[in-house]
Amino acid sequence: MADLYSLVGPLLRKLDPEQAHGLTIRALKSGLVPGRRAVSHASLEQTLWGLRFPNPVGLAAGFDKNAEVPDAMLGQGFGFVEIGSVTPRPQPGNPKPRMFRLTEDLAVINRMGFNNEGLDAVAARLQQRPRVGIVGANLGKNKETEDAASDYEKGASRLAAYCDYMVINVSSPNTPGLRALQGRDQLEGLVGRTRTALDLASEGAKRPPLLLKIAPDLNDEDLADIAAVSVAGSLDGLIVSNTTIARPDSLQSPQAKETGGLSGAPLLAPSTAVLSRMYALTEGKLPLVGAGGIASAADAYAKIKAGASLVQVYSALVYQGTGLVERINKGLIALLAADGFTSITQAIGADHRGKA
Numbered sequence: 001m002a003d004l005y006s007l008v009g010p011l012l013r014k015l016d017p018e019q020a021h022g023l024t025i026r027a028l029k030s031g032l033v034p035g036r037r038a039v040s041h042a043s044l045e046q047t048l049w050g051l052r053f054p055n056p057v058g059l060a061a062g063f064d065k066n067a068e069v070p071d072a073m074l075g076q077g078f079g080f081v082e083i084g085s086v087t088p089r090p091q092p093g094n095p096k097p098r099m100f101r102l103t104e105d106l107a108v109i110n111r112m113g114f115n116n117e118g119l120d121a122v123a124a125r126l127q128q129r130p131r132v133g134i135v136g137a138n139l140g141k142n143k144e145t146e147d148a149a150s151d152y153e154k155g156a157s158r159l160a161a162y163c164d165y166m167v168i169n170v171s172s173p174n175t176p177g178l179r180a181l182q183g184r185d186q187l188e189g190l191v192g193r194t195r196t197a198l199d200l201a202s203e204g205a206k207r208p209p210l211l212l213k214i215a216p217d218l219n220d221e222d223l224a225d226i227a228a229v230s231v232a233g234s235l236d237g238l239i240v241s242n243t244t245i246a247r248p249d250s251l252q253s254p255q256a257k258e259t260g261g262l263s264g265a266p267l268l269a270p271s272t273a274v275l276s277r278m279y280a281l282t283e284g285k286l287p288l289v290g291a292g293g294i295a296s297a298a299d300a301y302a303k304i305k306a307g308a309s310l311v312q313v314y315s316a317l318v319y320q321g322t323g324l325v326e327r328i329n330k331g332l333i334a335l336l337a338a339d340g341f342t343s344i345t346q347a348i349g350a351d352h353r354g355k356a
């Protein structure tokens with residue numbers, strides 16, 4: 001059967017990217033998009049933080065900011081889905097246009113600025129869904145909030161009962177001052193307070209693991225600080241990475257000069273380098289989630305060998321649709337087998353151990 005996306009994709013790409021995204025969410029919500037059978041294979045399965053991941057390919061934050069379609073996206077074959085970023089209060093985000101396709105570069109630039117419906121709306125949706133499949137909640141802060149940690153505390157308290165893992169996002173380039181929270185002193189306070197809020201909210205119940213999502217633009221000192229905070233025990237994992245504020249010389253598209261975070265193909269190499277460095281700094285002690293520029297099984301496998309236990313995609317969906325998920329998973333089965341691995345677990349960080 002012809003892939004539906006081979007017909008619809010070219011039409012969607014004629015539209016303004018944010019409009020195309022809105023239509024896609026509406027179609028997914030209405031049940032118009034046929035599901036895709038998830039690739040199932042023993043070598044792809046993993047249990048992390050007590051959660052069983054059927055495959056390592058997740059949907060990155062920012063696609064389903066308001067938790068409108070987590071189950072529809074799980075139904076597209078993802079092993080897990082991350083909703084958000086969600087801020088305590090609803091906020092409109094930056095003026096449009098604020099999302100740009102860099103078609104020649106297979107990339108995207110966005111400066112959305114955490115447009116979202118806020119914690120109440122998101123909590124209500126998550127509360128109603130069946131608890132089947134792994135859904136993480138990615139937390140942000142409102143633009144005007146001065147005590148940033150208080151916003152993450154609110155997010156943790158409000159969503160603890162309705163998600164399988166939680167992410168502190170301090171790496172979006174589109175909220176003024178946000179990325180400064182990645183510095184050691186700020187981070188310790190922020191992570192400590194969020195963790196306490198999460199512990200209190202989960203009393204008597206299972207506490208969702210707490211992850212931190214970092215930028216790809218950090219220097220080695222920043223990375224060493226983050227690694228130290230992580231292994232000190234306050235964090236259960238790291239997501240590497242968010243979009244970059246860098247503009248590689250290789251970019252061809254006229255939109256490359258737009259302000260915002262760059263994602264997609266040009267982010268693959270730099271984000272994988274930061275991931276690899278983080279794996280070395282944390283000595284493989286906590287699970288890392290690799291995001292940035294994944295558009296094939298080979299890209300995903302490169303992240304896994306660099307140290308990722310799981311991967312996430314967003315930008316490549318704009319160019320390939322959700323058929324990408326099946327292609328990555330099927331390709332991973334073959335790549336693992338070709339290297340003699342019977343489980344993805346054996347491949348994680350393989351680059352750091354020399355050739356397997």
Ligand SMILES: Cc1cc2nc3c(=O)[nH]c(=O)nc-3n(C[C@H](O)[C@H](O)[C@H](O)COP(=O)(O)O)c2cc1C
Binds near residue numbers: 138293312316
């Ligand atoms: C339009 C758009 C919106 C995004 N919004 C968020 C967000 O709200 N929170 C977040 O943590 N990351 C957000 N991201 C970053 C992605 O989750 C991901 O980290 C990044 O795009 C790199 O992956 P990719 O190259 O596969 O897109 C967004 C990305 C895009 C393209």
